[in-house]
Amino acid sequence: MNRRDVIKSCSMFAVGTMFNLINFEDVLASDSDKGSYKVYKKTLLVKEDGTPLKESDIQPYTAFLFFYPFKSTPCYIINTGHEVKPVEVKLKDGKSYKFAGGIGSKKSIVAYSAICPHQWSYPTKDFSLLNYYSPTEKSETTGKSGVIQCCAHISVFDPTNGGTVLEGPAEFPLAAVVLQEENGNLYAVGILGKDQFNEFFDLYKSDMIEQFGSLEKAKEELDKTVVMEVGKHVKEQIKC
């Protein structure tokens, strides 16, 4: 690993001691909510043809969908087009955690779990109510752009600010997918924030069994995950 690679791999954490993911917990030890980061299997992001996804494949202002950390739990990866700076994400209960900003050459790439933390809507094969609105696309309901918005109960999240809630009934921010860049390849390595996976698997148990054969299979972690245009997985993106 050369110096440049080290800088790349550390950019997500915005701190200098991130060679080992376990150390990330140490960093969070200074946070009020120490349990906000969970390490999952290190998963390579690949294109639909199976080759590794590169930064240049993620065009700005477009959300792409992939599954992480489980084969059934959807996430969005977004190139916001500009640097996403580190931020301390504050929760309503007074706790907080550090979101380390974007990765990539412009530090503009971020990823979030696409399970709404309000009442757990998520992009299914039929439709998605939780969608990304580019900076040039204005929500008819909230008038907001450059946001992730759930049209079931109008919760709005800021992808450039750690997934924080801009408006609506969601109690928690979107959980962030922690990304790493190594030798030009992108990896998902963990989840930061209040993930909703327990609720997801509990509430959608029958859907998971129907779709994957068993809950255990739905909870499989992946070595590689395919990053695709949202429309490849979701028939209808419902925006409002």
Added chain:
Amino acid sequence: MSKNRLNVNRRDLFIAAASVAASGMLDVSVGAVSDYKDFRSDKKAKIVIVGGGYGGITAAKYVKKQNPETSVILIEKNPFFVSCPMSNHYLGDFYEFSNLCFPYNNLTVKYGVEVINDRVQDIDLDKKIVITPNFKISYDFLILSPGISYDVKEEEKPFFIANPPAFKPGGEHLYLKKLIDEFEGGDIVMTVPAYPYRCPPAPYERAAVLLNYIKKRNIKAKLYFIDANERPVINSEGFMNAYYDLYKGYAEYVTGTYVKGIDAEKKVVKTTNGDFKFDLANVIPPMKASRLIEKIGLLESGQRWVEVETFTFESKVKDVYVIGDSARSFLPKSGFGAHMQGKIVANNITEKLTGKKAKDELLMVLCYSMVSDEEAIMSETSFKIDKATGKIIPIHREDNVRRKSTVKRYNEWARGLWRDLFG
């Protein structure tokens, strides 16, 4: 065509009632009254919730979740939950009744809420005891979420049994659906009381859904839609456009008109704007707080709704809260509003128990309405509080464009609520 799959017979109801009641029997103290100060020392506060609708379930779940050491008892007369939101879908024949029904079991299994299937007869607010035919249950905190009662005269009751308003979920909807399915044509009379009543858009949605029903089946019928209000109280533009565009010739919308009386024998609804003969009637009467609330003296004379503290929903009696459609609130009477109030009260009780300041809940309501079997409209109101003046500023948004995509949002809106209630 989808039909009711529930098929609940008398025996099933009895078994369900008995099993739910049994689950709550062990921890019921008979006649014992806790001293208010005691729970602080042993941290075993007892919270009793009357009414297992949107407000009561939410309050029970969240207060127990936030305070696992407390004893939380939910008393509900029905053996399972039936949702009023989405019930017009069932009446319109594009949703199965069973989709509206949920068991209370998960509240007990997952959260440890004791659910007692019984009817509350009385409450002794001085001794802090809730009285049912089978139990006397003491409490430290009482949350009343009993819903509404119809404000009708005693002699009118047989008419409303034979022609249910279907604004209380369950049997009334099943019976009204039977009447709709047996309707062969003629005049339908539907009436809307003056606002406030339960669920502002519901009568207007029901009118659209009934019109869709008769139009799709080519039933020779006309709907006389008699509204005490001057226009639809919400989504006025969207509803009026739907009535005009989709159902022209099928309906007559008579506004600013009140029901004066009903001649059940002659099948006539008498109004301030003339008499209307009916072959099918859905008279939605004025509503008021539940009779239980009146009985225990929380309803001031001449009032229809209970006065509560604006932001805590605490009644004039300390540690007794009234939430949902019985309370007078800036939040419109709706399942969504009651759900929100349930969270607010749970937070407030947690604050009293722990001394830690509760987090603020967002104050908002979202309403979706079907205008046909394929399209829906929606509205959203959020409430900002000016902390300096205490003034409540509503910010209201409507989407009156009929959209198929809004139907999906509507379905997910309801499923999300149900996930929150029962998940």
